Amino acid sequence: MPAVQDVLVVGGGAAGCATAMLLARAGVAVDLVEIKPDVTSVGSGLTLQGNALRVLRDLGVYDEVLAAGYAFDVTGLRAPDGTVLVEMRDVRMGGDDLPATVGVPRPELARLLLDRAVADGVKVRLATTVTSVSPDGDVAFSDGSSGLYDLVVGADGVRSRVRELAGIPAAVDPVGMGIWRVLTTRPESIERTDLTYGGAAYIAGYCPTGEDSIYAYLVEDAQDRTGLSPEEQLATMRALAGQYGGPWVDIRERMADGAPTNYTHFESHVVAAPWHRGRLVLAGDAAHSCPPTLAQGCAQALEDATVLADELLAADDVETALTAYVERRLPRARTVVDGSVQLARWLLTHEPPPQAGGTADVPGLLGRTAALLTQRP
Structure with a gap:
């Protein structure tokens, strides 16, 4: 018999829905x-690598994700003027029968996961959160209702309300970078992710997210952009994009007025063990978060879900299940966070590669990470 019979999940993102x-x-x-x-009201695009695709296939939504997104197996590196420097075949971390990467609009993935959760019998309430949670699973909600659960899963993001209510400490640290993102139409010439390191931004990149959409992004020093109007945000991103050649010329022209542009700061954290207090447990960004330099945020959230469910369904009691979950997930999640932050720091400090006397062994870090993530969690 599973360790739990009645569960509350707080948060309708990837970790929560899965x-x-x-x-x-x-x-x-x-x-x-x-x-x-409305879970589909925010976000631009997601880069889903093989380990994320493997979980989505296990969840039974991979075909829908593939139909909504754009699959590719090669990543390019370009100079700021658009010249192609390197074309790299990506590791298929989910296995040879899955593509290396699928780009998908974030709102579309959110819709697919939530719809499937409802179809699977999950009772969903939107515009609702928790106002109090006790270690024994006694919960009060913002709509005035209450409930008692065998387990409460806090999958409610970096600034988790469940984590706060449970008294689990977490230091969310700024990385020092900010990222502009936009979802726009796809030029026919873009059939993969291309990355430019350097120039006017630390990183200029894009990922096709469908037959007629791409997610483009530019990474700069973290700045306070909160006072900008939507029109000013778009103008600022367009000006930065104008410093790059190649496909960026087309992307910039397609950033029409009203394009959904957003700006956020890179942050990171890893909650120290244990991730649970009594019958409360954390998952996804509530437990760990990383800058998107390795494109692993959603994938790690999905891996949390699979391991947590696996342990809850296999164990006879909650404490055993939650202890095993953290033991399986913490080392892997920490490795991904540390690697993501290391890549960002190398960029921030302009650290040269080993052949130039520095320590920025980017190929080595990527190779080690891919080897780890090819293994099931």
Whole structure:
């Protein structure tokens, strides 16, 4: 018998939906609350590598994700003027039967996961969150209702309310970089991710997210951009994009007025063990977060869900299950966070590669990470 029969999941992102789906399919009664009234209202694009695709296939949504997104197996490196420097065949971390990468609009993935969770029997309430949570699973909600659960899963993001209520300490650290993102139409010439390191930004990159969409991004020093209007945000990103050649010329022209542009700062954290207090446990960004330099944020959230559900369904008691979950997930998540932060720091300090007397062994770091993530968590 599973360690739990009634579970509350707080947060309707990748970690929350995947955890809810896996438990519900095993006969567990699952409630899911999400503070946003519409999970598809925010976000631009996602780069899903093979280990994320492997989980999505296990969840039964891979075909829909593939239909909504854009698959590719090669990454290019370009000079700021657009000249192609290197074309690299990516590691298929999910196995030879899956592509190396699928780009997908973030709102579309959110919709697919939440819809499938509902279809699997998860009871979903939007525009709702928790106002109090006790270690024994007694919960009060923002809509005035309450409930008692065998387990509360805090999958409610970097600034997790569940983590705060549980008294689990976490220091979310700024990395020193900010990222502009935009979702726009795809020029026919873009069929893969290309990255430019250097020039006006630390990183200029893009990822096709569908037959007629791409997600483009530019990474700069972290700045306070909160006072900019949507029109000023778009103008600022267009000006930065104008410093790059090649496909960026087309991308810049396609950033039409009203394009959904957003700006966020890179942050990172890893909650020290244990990730649980009594019948409360953390997953996804509530437990660990990293800058997107390795494109592993969503993948690590999905891996949390699979391992957490696996342990809950295999163990006879909650404490055993949660202890095993953290033992399996913490080292792997920490490795990904540390690697993501290391890449960012090399860029911030302009650290040269080993052949030039420096320590920035980017190919080595990427290779070690790929070897780890090719293994199932």
